[in-house]
Amino acid sequence: xxxxxxxxxxxxxxxxxxxxxxxxxxxxxxxxxxxxxxxxxxxxxxxxxxxxxxxxxxxxxxxxxxxxxxxxxxxxxxxxxxxxxxxxxxxxxxxxxxxxxxxxxxxxxxxxxxxxxxxxxxxxxxxxxxxxxxxxxxxxxxxxxxxxxxxxxxxxxxxxxxxxxxxxxxxxxxxxxxxxxxxxxxxxxxxxxxxxxxxxxxxxxxxxxxxxxxxxxxxxxxxxxxxxxxxxxxxxxxxxxxxxxxxxxxxxxxxxxxxxxxxxxxxxxxxxxxxxxxxxxxxxxxxxxxxxxxxxxxxxxxx
Amino acid sequence: xxxxxxxxxxxxxxxxxxxxxxxxxxxxxxxxxxxxxxxxxxxxxxxxxxxxxxxxxxxxxxxxxxxxxxxxxxxxxxxxxxxxxxxxxxxxxxxxxxxxxxxxxxxxxxxxxxxxxxxxxxxxxxxxxxxxxxxxxxxxxxxxxxxxxxxxxxxxxxxxxxxxxxxxxxxxxxxxxxxxxxxxxxxxxxxxxxxxxxxxxxxxxxxxxxxxxxxxxxxxxxxxxxxxxxxxxxxxxxxxxxxxxxxxxxxxxxxxxxxxxxxxxxxxxxxxxxxxxxxxxxxxxxxxxxxxxxxxxxxxxxxxxxxxxxxxxxxxxxxxxxxxxxxxxxxxxxxxxxxxxxxxxxxxxxxxxxxxxxxxxxxxxxxx
Amino acid sequence: xxxxxxxxxxxxxxxxxxxxxxxxxxxxxxxxxxxxxxxxxxxxxxxxxxxxxxxxxxxxxxxxxxxxxxxxxxxxxxxxxxxxxxxxxxxxxxxxxxxxxxxxxxxxxxxxxxxxxxxxxxxxxxxxxxxxxxxxxxxxxxxxxxxxxxxxxxxxxxxxxxxxxxxxxxxxxxxxxxxxxxxxxxxxxxxxxxxxxxxxxxxxxxxxxxxxxxxxxxxxxxxxxxxxxxxxxxxxxxxxxxxxxxxxxxxxxxxxxxxxxxxxxxxxxxxxxxxxxxxxxxxxxxxxxxxxxxxxxxxxxxxxxxxxxxxxxxxxxxxxxxxxxxx
Numbered sequence: 001x002x003x004x005x006x007x008x009x010x011x012x013x014x015x016x017x018x019x020x021x022x023x024x025x026x027x028x029x030x031x032x033x034x035x036x037x038x039x040x041x042x043x044x045x046x047x048x049x050x051x052x053x054x055x056x057x058x059x060x061x062x063x064x065x066x067x068x069x070x071x072x073x074x075x076x077x078x079x080x081x082x083x084x085x086x087x088x089x090x091x092x093x094x095x096x097x098x099x100x101x102x103x104x105x106x107x108x109x110x111x112x113x114x115x116x117x118x119x120x121x122x123x124x125x126x127x128x129x130x131x132x133x134x135x136x137x138x139x140x141x142x143x144x145x146x147x148x149x150x151x152x153x154x155x156x157x158x159x160x161x162x163x164x165x166x167x168x169x170x171x172x173x174x175x176x177x178x179x180x181x182x183x184x185x186x187x188x189x190x191x192x193x194x195x196x197x198x199x200x201x202x203x204x205x206x207x208x209x210x211x212x213x214x215x216x217x218x219x220x221x222x223x224x225x226x227x228x229x230x231x232x233x234x235x236x237x238x239x240x241x242x243x244x245x246x247x248x249x250x251x252x253x254x255x256x257x258x259x260x261x262x263x264x265x266x267x268x269x270x271x272x273x274x275x276x277x278x279x280x281x282x283x284x285x286x287x288x289x290x291x292x293x294x295x296x297x298x299x300x301x302x303x
Numbered sequence: 304x305x306x307x308x309x310x311x312x313x314x315x316x317x318x319x320x321x322x323x324x325x326x327x328x329x330x331x332x333x334x335x336x337x338x339x340x341x342x343x344x345x346x347x348x349x350x351x352x353x354x355x356x357x358x359x360x361x362x363x364x365x366x367x368x369x370x371x372x373x374x375x376x377x378x379x380x381x382x383x384x385x386x387x388x389x390x391x392x393x394x395x396x397x398x399x400x401x402x403x404x405x406x407x408x409x410x411x412x413x414x415x416x417x418x419x420x421x422x423x424x425x426x427x428x429x430x431x432x433x434x435x436x437x438x439x440x441x442x443x444x445x446x447x448x449x450x451x452x453x454x455x456x457x458x459x460x461x462x463x464x465x466x467x468x469x470x471x472x473x474x475x476x477x478x479x480x481x482x483x484x485x486x487x488x489x490x491x492x493x494x495x496x497x498x499x500x501x502x503x504x505x506x507x508x509x510x511x512x513x514x515x516x517x518x519x520x521x522x523x524x525x526x527x528x529x530x531x532x533x534x535x536x537x538x539x540x541x542x543x544x545x546x547x548x549x550x551x552x553x554x555x556x557x558x559x560x561x562x563x564x565x566x567x568x569x570x571x572x573x574x575x576x577x578x579x580x581x582x583x584x585x586x587x588x589x590x591x592x593x594x595x596x597x598x599x600x601x602x603x604x605x606x607x608x609x610x611x612x613x614x615x616x617x618x619x620x621x622x623x624x625x626x627x628x629x630x631x632x633x634x635x636x637x638x639x640x641x642x643x644x645x646x647x648x649x650x651x652x653x654x655x656x657x658x659x660x661x662x663x664x665x666x667x668x669x670x671x
Numbered sequence: 672x673x674x675x676x677x678x679x680x681x682x683x684x685x686x687x688x689x690x691x692x693x694x695x696x697x698x699x700x701x702x703x704x705x706x707x708x709x710x711x712x713x714x715x716x717x718x719x720x721x722x723x724x725x726x727x728x729x730x731x732x733x734x735x736x737x738x739x740x741x742x743x744x745x746x747x748x749x750x751x752x753x754x755x756x757x758x759x760x761x762x763x764x765x766x767x768x769x770x771x772x773x774x775x776x777x778x779x780x781x782x783x784x785x786x787x788x789x790x791x792x793x794x795x796x797x798x799x800x801x802x803x804x805x806x807x808x809x810x811x812x813x814x815x816x817x818x819x820x821x822x823x824x825x826x827x828x829x830x831x832x833x834x835x836x837x838x839x840x841x842x843x844x845x846x847x848x849x850x851x852x853x854x855x856x857x858x859x860x861x862x863x864x865x866x867x868x869x870x871x872x873x874x875x876x877x878x879x880x881x882x883x884x885x886x887x888x889x890x891x892x893x894x895x896x897x898x899x900x901x902x903x904x905x906x907x908x909x910x911x912x913x914x915x916x917x918x919x920x921x922x923x924x925x926x927x928x929x930x931x932x933x934x935x936x937x938x939x940x941x942x943x944x945x946x947x948x949x950x951x952x953x954x955x956x957x958x959x960x961x962x963x964x965x966x967x968x969x970x971x972x973x974x975x976x977x978x979x980x981x982x983x984x985x986x987x988x989x990x991x992x993x994x995x996x997x998x
Contacts, residue, residue: 024893031895035787038779039796042869045862046803049814065331072329073368076361077649084327107707115701116708124708126989127715133916133985134718134978135923137951141974142718145725149964154397166714173711199700227807229926230951233958237354237382240364241329250382255809259926262813263489263527264360264383266552266651278810285805293798357959388962483848488934489956490746514746517936523845523946524934526956530816534933537821538848 053279060276061283070252072241077267083277085242089157089253090284092246094226096161097168102218104165105172106207112173113180114202132170139166140231148235155236157246160253163231168221175217179210212295219292223285229255254281338372340640345374347629348399354382355389355402358492358546359429359614363402365646366638373637377630386492386515393617394418399627401617404492404515406593419619425593426666428638431612431652432576433497435558436550437542438535439463439478446471446568448561449504449600449609455482455542456501457509458521463540471561471568483541484522485534490515493528496596496612497544503600504563504609546612547571548651560610564603571608573648577656578607590620590666621671628671635667722975729968737972741938743953745966753969755950755976760939761853761932762949762977766921768857769864774914776861777868781910784869785876786898797873804866812930815859820850820931827854831944843944844935851933854943859931860924864917871916875909876902912992919984923977925951950977 020028060066063082070085112125143163147153183206191201207214232253238260239250258277261270353363360383367379384392386403393401394414406425407415415423435452437445447455451467454460460467463477487494498513511518525534532549535541542558550557559568562579569575579602587593594613602609616635622628637643644654655663730737733751740754780800784793827849834840843852883901892900929952939945948956954970954977961967 020891020893024896028893028895031898032787035779035783038776039783041776042780042800042803042862042865045819046799046806048818049806049810050802052814052818053810068326068328069331070327070329071331073331073371075365075368075646075649081331085329088327104707104710107704108711111704111708115704120705120708124712126986127712129989130715130982130985131711133919133923133981133988134715135920135925135951135981137923137925137954138718138722138974138978138981141954141971142721144961145721145971146717148961149725149967150721166718169711169714197694197697199694199697202700223805227805227809229807229809230955233926233955234961237384239380242327249380255807255926258809258813260383262529262930264357266529266532266549267649268552274813278807278813281807282805282810285807286802289801289805383959385959385962387960391962481847486934486936490960516744516746520936522936523848523851524936525851526929526934530930533817534848534851537850541848 050282053275053282056271057275057277057279060272061279066276066280070240070242071257071273074240076265077269079269079272083252083254083257083273083280085239086252086254086257086277087280087284088242088244089251089256090226090281092244092251093157093160093164093232093253094222096158096246097164097225098218098222100162100165101168101172101221105169105218105221106176106214108169109173109176109180110202110207112177114198114206128170128173131166132174134166135230136163136167136228137230137234139163140234142166143231144234155250156248157236157243157251157253159235160231160251161246163235164225164228167225167228171221171224172217175220176210176214179213179217180206182213183209216292216296219288219295223288223292226288227255227281227285229259232256233259254284338369338642340369340373340637340642342640343373343633343636344629345377345633347377347626347631347633348624349377349630351377351379351399351627351630351634353379353389353398353400353402354384354392355617356386356404356492356614357383358404358431358612359402359652361548361650362429362431362614362647362652365650366634366643369640369643369646370634370637373640373642374633377633379634385490387490390415390617399622400619400631403615403617404495404612406587406615407617415617415619419621420623421619421621422589422591424591424618424620424666424670425587425615426618426635426663427592427594427613428616428635428655428663429614429647429652430576430580430655431614432547432571432573432608433493433500433544433610433612434547434550434555434571435542435560435610436532436535436545436553436555437558438538438555439540441476442472443556444475445556445558446561447558449501449563450506450508452560453501453505453509456484456486456519456521456544457511458484458519478540480540483538484519485531485538485541485543486517486519486522486524487528487531488517488524488526491528492614493544493546493612497610499596500600500610503597544610546651548649551651560608562603562607562609563601564605564607566605569606569608573653575606575608576611576653578602578604579609579611580653581656581658582607583659585662590669592662592666618670620669625671632667632670635670636664639664639667718978719975722971722978725968726972726975727968729965730972732965733969743948743969743973745957745969748963748965751965751969753973755973757939757947758950758953758973759976760941761945761947762922762951762980764941764943764945765853765856765860765928765932765949766918768853768943769860769921770914770918772858772861773865773868773917777865777872777913777917778910780865780869781872781876781906782898782902784873785879786894786902797870800866800869803862804870808863808924808927809930811859811863812927815855815927815931816851819859820855823855823858824849827852827944830854838941839943841940841942841944843942843946844937844939845933845946846944848933848946849944851931852944852946853932856928856931856949857943859927860921863924863927864921867920868910868913868917871913872906872910875906875913879905908991908993912988915984915988915991919981919988922949922981922984923951924949925955928952929955950974950980 066082069082071081074081140163237250243251261273363381389401392398464479495515501509525531528549531543532553535543559570579599584595584598586595735752741757743753879902887897887900933946935946
């Protein structure tokens with residue numbers, strides 16, 4: 001901008017633009033300081049937190065057994081075994097959530113961007129907002145009321161996955177929706193002009209174009225649900241051994257492992273597992289976020 | 304090109320996932336720290352299912368580890384879901400036995416009888432001392448008795464230099480600071496047992512109902528034993544009741560307790576609690592070993608530590624499915640073996656004293 | 672892409688059209704996507720319905736006033752006494768305190784990232800703020816009670832000593848304990864909702880029309896004046912909506928609060944130094960005892976109130992945003 005003002009043909013009264021009163025300068029500086037300070041304020045707890053977790057949890061996760069063994073047969077005060085069973089549980093429950101949330105989420109996003117009009121679309125869009133605000137404990141209570149209280153089922157990892165669907169859906173829908181809206185209309189029109197029906201256009205042209213952005217959203221949704229503790233507290237029991245079957249028996253997950261060790265195990269080994277588990281969880285969530293941001297960098301649509 | 308790269312990436316992730324899922328192992332027996340138990344008749348149902356008390360969860364973990372070593376291919380899946388849920392699951396025929404912080408009540412027994420089609424047995428398998436941990440600068444040998452504890456935990460005694468405390472601790476430098484009571488905010492058998500103790504040992508001077516929630520009306524609650532321990536450690540002039548293991552691991556001092564017989568303050572130790580358990584009265588009939596815990600709380604044996612948590616296994620005397628009965632018997636036999644009892648002290652429990660173990664063994668062997 | 676988009680840029684808002692829009696494939700596909708949308712609507716309706724159905728028997732069996740009782744006693748299924756007064760007080764106080772802290776800070780960060788940071792640095796800086804969202808809430812809880820609470824205790828003591836006459840800073844119901852209060856929880860929650868407020872606000876600020884900013888700059892405005900004249904007016908509603916979303920998250924936060932706030936045996940007096948439970952933390956603390964229908968229903972009724980609360984907050988956020996923000 002300033003280049004425009006510095007043009008050779010000087011205006012008659014340049015002073016008004018050039019010199020800024022002290023009060024305005026001070027205000028400007030104060031604002032700069034405050035705004036930078038705000039950023040620092042956010043960085044302080046982050047660094048503090050990461051350093052605390054690293055200091056207490058790093059010794060646990062450097063062992064190979066930590067990543068490859070369960071806690072089966074390990075007595076609470078033995079610094080042995082690992083959290084493999086919890087990592088598996090966390091991933092299985094998240095994948096179950098994904099199996100339901102991804103197709104439904106993409107479907108709903110397609111509906112909202114490509115088909116939805118009128119009252120139903122407005123209601124749906126509104127409900128997506130509401131769903132994104134539903135606390136995880138409420139989602140867990142709902143699944144509990146529906147499947148355990150009324151349905152008479154046992155607690156299981158599968159039910160945790162179902163509760164996570166409710167938390168994943170709005171993230172998937174909103175991200176996909178945003179990506180679909182970025183797909184230029186010309187693409188659609190070109191396809192229509194070739195006589196291709198709308199549904200095929202969406203499936204073959206629109207969705208693939210938005211694919212990487214959509215995948216980013218899905219990865220972020222996974223990252224969000226894997227750290228959830230409330231559903232696992234209500235909907236599944238903790239197991240110390242590996243359980244690949246989400247439909248039967250107890251199934252550990254990282255948040256549940258941390259919570260269980262926290263409430264039952266006072267030993268040094270227990271403390272190590274708590275912070276090691278926390279660090280492992282942060283690392284896994286970060287990997288998903290990183291993958292998400294890498295995918296979005298190679299995104300076919302630039303924002 | 305792009306699709307190839309994407310396919311490669313997906314393939315890589317899938318391969319990694321496969322590799323990861325293949326390399327996991329439940330086998331942690333490298334150290335050989337859990338030995339086999341002797342004198343156990345293995346066999347019966349392979350995987351028993353049980354649920355209940357969180358207070359005995361760590362003890363059960365030790366028992367199960369020994370059981371898995373002893374009886375090849377057999378295990379117990381114990382869910383620490385709370386005593387209430389444990390009893391419900393058991394009477395609802397969803398589990399093979401229950402862990403509970405209290406014996407079946409008169410109201411619960413008929414349902415259990417119906418589920419077993421035989422007499423249910425209450426077997427007190429796990430005992431744990433409850434410590435009175437405190438954080439008072441410069442004081443490490445605090446002595447307290449039942450009536451004073453009752454007054455502290457119902458808010459009648461408010462400061463550390465209250466005459467009631469000073470009288471028990473002559474010559475110690477007690478501050479004029481207010482007492483901060485830390486209690487368990489979640490439902491817990493420890494809280495229930497401790498309040499039962501307060502009522503029994505103070506001749507009801509405590510005056511509050513003994514439930515799984517703390518009813519003293521003072522103080523600040525914290526979540527779980529660990530929460531209470533951390534709170535006590537971080538709060539000067541505070542006092543709390545916690546399982547002994549938590550106090551020991553946190554290196555908090557624990558009060559010596561003057562039992563109902565008067566006499567010297569008794570420090571918390573395995574032996575001292577054992578003295579109280581040895582003299583316990585059994586109110587159950589036959590093989591049912593329901594305890595009258597008041598006899599522990601009001602023990603007058605010199606040197607006996609009176610505050611204890613007793614948790615039961617609730618089983619059927621005769622299971623409809625003999626396979627289940629055999630497995631339950633094998634598991635409980637394992638639990639009473641010296642090897643399994645040896646794992647208890649690590650979790651803050653006390654091994655069952657020999658005299659009482661005889662009675663338990665007789666009851667366990669009667670299960671079919 | 673660009674090769675295809677060389678045609679004229681025209682705004683065609685509704686994506687209508689498509690040849691042969693009446694085919695079977697079309698109908699099936701349309702039905703499937705509409706059905707997916709309906710799933711969302713149905714989910715919300717079902718959540719409400721089932722919570723109500725499960726709560727009603729317990730509400731009828733309640734021997735206390737559900738709205739005004741500070742007690743929550745479900746140990747005796749035949750004598751349920753529960754009310755949400757204190758849950759509401761603790762939930763609202765901790766969330767509002769979080770909002771009071773996080774709103775200005777979040778606004779500052781959003782401005783910093785959009786108006787002060789060079790493009791090159793904005794992305795890594797945003798990632799740093801995003802990391803705050805990557806930390807699982809159970810870790811926040813652990814850190815909050817074990818590390819943060821002791822560190823801020825002197826500050827809390829200072830506030831209570833000098834401002835104790837004001838009800839918010841009066842000695843609380845777990846006095847003299849000053850760690851693990853609503854005050855502590857408010858700070859932990861503020862950190863937790865910061866990335867939510869920041870991310871959404873940043874997005875809205877970044878959308879400020881270029882010509883608004885340029886117009887202000889042409890008038891010789893300083894950077895701060897540009898923000899005040901162009902960025903803030905444009906982004907205000909988005910910022911408020913983002914804050915509402917943060918509030919919604921704070922209201923429903925479970926495990927961090929459960930670990931941080933100490934429980935009390937006496938009712939709340941509305942002080943920030945009170946202890947107690949929020950709706951979410953109470954439900955989570957009792958989760959292992961969900962075995963009998965009536966006591967469980969009592970907790971479900973608390974969950975229902977929380978659901979209604981977050982529903983209202985999120986609906987307000989949407990109204991305020993007027994379409995500028997997507998959750």
